[in-house]
Amino acid sequence: MSSILFEIQDQIAFITLNRPEKMNAFTREMALLLQSRLDECASLHEVRAVYITGAGKAFSAGQDLAEVVGPDAPGMAKILSEHYNPLVTRIRNLPKPVIAAVNGVAAGAGANLALCCDIVVAAKSASFIQAFSKIGLIPDTGGTWFLPRLVGRQKAAGIAFLGDRVTAEQAERMGMVYGVYPDDEFVGASRALAAVLAGMPTRALALTKHALNYSAGNSLEAQLLLEDELQQRAAETKDYAEGVDAFLNKRAPRFKGE
Numbered sequence: 001m002s003s004i005l006f007e008i009q010d011q012i013a014f015i016t017l018n019r020p021e022k023m024n025a026f027t028r029e030m031a032l033l034l035q036s037r038l039d040e041c042a043s044l045h046e047v048r049a050v051y052i053t054g055a056g057k058a059f060s061a062g063q064d065l066a067e068v069v070g071p072d073a074p075g076m077a078k079i080l081s082e083h084y085n086p087l088v089t090r091i092r093n094l095p096k097p098v099i100a101a102v103n104g105v106a107a108g109a110g111a112n113l114a115l116c117c118d119i120v121v122a123a124k125s126a127s128f129i130q131a132f133s134k135i136g137l138i139p140d141t142g143g144t145w146f147l148p149r150l151v152g153r154q155k156a157a158g159i160a161f162l163g164d165r166v167t168a169e170q171a172e173r174m175g176m177v178y179g180v181y182p183d184d185e186f187v188g189a190s191r192a193l194a195a196v197l198a199g200m201p202t203r204a205l206a207l208t209k210h211a212l213n214y215s216a217g218n219s220l221e222a223q224l225l226l227e228d229e230l231q232q233r234a235a236e237t238k239d240y241a242e243g244v245d246a247f248l249n250k251r252a253p254r255f256k257g258e
Helices: 028-043 076-093 109-115 131-135 143-151 153-162 168-174 183-198 202-215 220-235 238-248
Strands: 004-009 012-017 049-054 058-060 098-102 105-107 119-123 127-129 165-167 179-181
Touching: 004 028, 012 028, 012 183, 028 076, 049 058, 049 109, 049 183, 058 109, 076 109, 098 109, 098 183, 105 109, 109 127, 109 143, 119 168, 119 183, 127 168, 131 153, 143 153, 165 168, 168 179, 179 183, 202 220, 202 238
Parallel strands: 012 049, 049 098, 058 105, 098 119, 105 127, 119 179
Antiparallel strands: 004 012, 127 165
16 A cells, blocks of 8 residues: 555545554655655646645654664655655645645644645644654754744744644644634545635636745845736736636636636
8 A cells, every 4th residue: 555645536636644554654755755746746737736634543743763763764864855855845836725634643744744735724633743852853844934934933932842732723723724623524624625726726826825935035025026026927827817707797717727
């Protein structure tokens, strides 16, 4: 059985982290396969939204520590440069919305992989744990960049230093996640959200994502110039023409991601 399940349905690429017996902890093989699937999502026009979740009771427990010990261990530098950092850059640069559907515990690199996605939703029983300090490490997989921008420096420091479990409801209150659903409604509700995104103007969402990626480091003046450039590109799309025509004719738009 593959460690990454992949299915395209109704213009949504469903990606499932699939090592449930290990709480979907990452190995090298799993990280490289996920990179390959994300590349496939970027290249396929039929994919207009990406949905990442975990099999079983966990989203992901992060790195499988059994792989980092022993004489053949890849070493931390290799794990970050070849496994996790490429995953973060792929997700942030993917010109389509990426949803993290956190169905259970998301710990360590698994938590930060979720937080780097465009929209994070969680089941009520899910939780987030920056487990790094418990073994003498720092948050990686973009954790030190995403977390303070989502919840502020004070909360981020406390979460990272103490390694406390953050419940889904606490995460929602902090602004770490977009929404929380009851466990028995989670799959249906999160997939419905993916379906909404897949039916929207994909290129406009990609340009919005690009603007958000740069907003944290830009001055207001630089961001206004970027918005000007990206808005001109958005206005040249077929979906913009369709959206305006639908509005003027009081009908529902039929976007094609073009």
